[in-house]
Amino acid sequence: CKTIFPNLFLIIHRNIVSTVNLACPLDLKSIALQARNAEYNPKVLSYSAVIMRIREPRTTALIFSSGKMVCTGAKSEEQSRLAARKYARVVQKLGFPVKFLDFKIQNMVGSCDVCFPIRLEARAVSWIYRMVKPRIVLLIFVSGKVVLTGTVGI
Template sequence: MASPLMGGGGGLSPIMRSDAGPPAGHMEGGTGGPSAETLRFVASIKLTNVVATVNLDCKPDLKSIALGARNAEYNPRRFPAVIMHIKEPKSAALIFSSGKMVVTGTRSETDSLQAAHKYTTIMKRLKCAANCTEFRVQNMTASCDIGFPIRLEGLVMDQPRFCSYEPELFPGLVYRMYNPKIVLLIFVSGRIIITGAKTRRDMDAALEKLHPILLEYRKMPAAPSSVPVKEGPMSAGGGGRGGVGKRKR
């Protein structure tokens, strides 16, 4: 059985255990689609950062931009780009003398593109012949919570090709998925951070594959231990209070 992470290619087969839950890729009702639980999990993704690049079609004068624009700073000894901020959509831009611009800090592709156009407009007002061309999303970061604790030790033992886990250095397990190419940080609490995606579709596809796998490593709560009840002095002997009969008059 090919690993669900390899997209049909060869590779490591997941180790099936007698105590495992539904196998990886388990579908509900035989419909060929993800289960309702998986779809709810995928829908819980929250984008936290989008990084995009833009070609300005010019060689901007960074000193002029830094002097003329609000919320802009330029210290070439520390970093070879102008750092500019805008409040709506909240973001930052790194403007390089080569004509490349990096936009970061937004929480959607639409906001990232809108921010790129706003930065370009600011530069045009400063007599810079900038245009917003070749807009491309380079990285999307998101977070979600699967809703139950995970046995990370079992996951890394069964799938070492995809996982690395060194709790002494970092509390999360690093899960490298190859199709789609995405990195996931998985914590024992069930919290997951997704990075490396270039589209929301890639994120959805990654979590649809990951969810049934993590179900196999769900950490079940320990069964409560039964403590024997010791008999007190009130329950010893005969009936009544402390086994003492009624006094005869």
């Protein structure tokens, strides 16, 4: 592994989960029938939501009848906000009085490579380390790879 600064590790964002309130009740069946790249099958899922996907930024949204929406798959906070706005616009074009309220990043997942093997006790392949402040969970692997999750601002 080549690093210019051995004490500085680049954390790469892998997935960002955000939520937004569209502030109006939604007819999920109507949305699924009219929107492209949308599916709705309440019998398969344990919860009732439309699953919608867009290509740019490549994300997936869960849209609930309450008007709440969860957006996953973005690689940055800006992409997450842009994707959520695009989903809201699609729903708005279908005739719903959509607003864009309370956008919030709920979770971030990132990864990095410390560029050297890590000796873990008890011959474990990985180790879970939970930090209190900031509230982050690290999955540390013997290969030197680290996955960080559970906080905003990784």
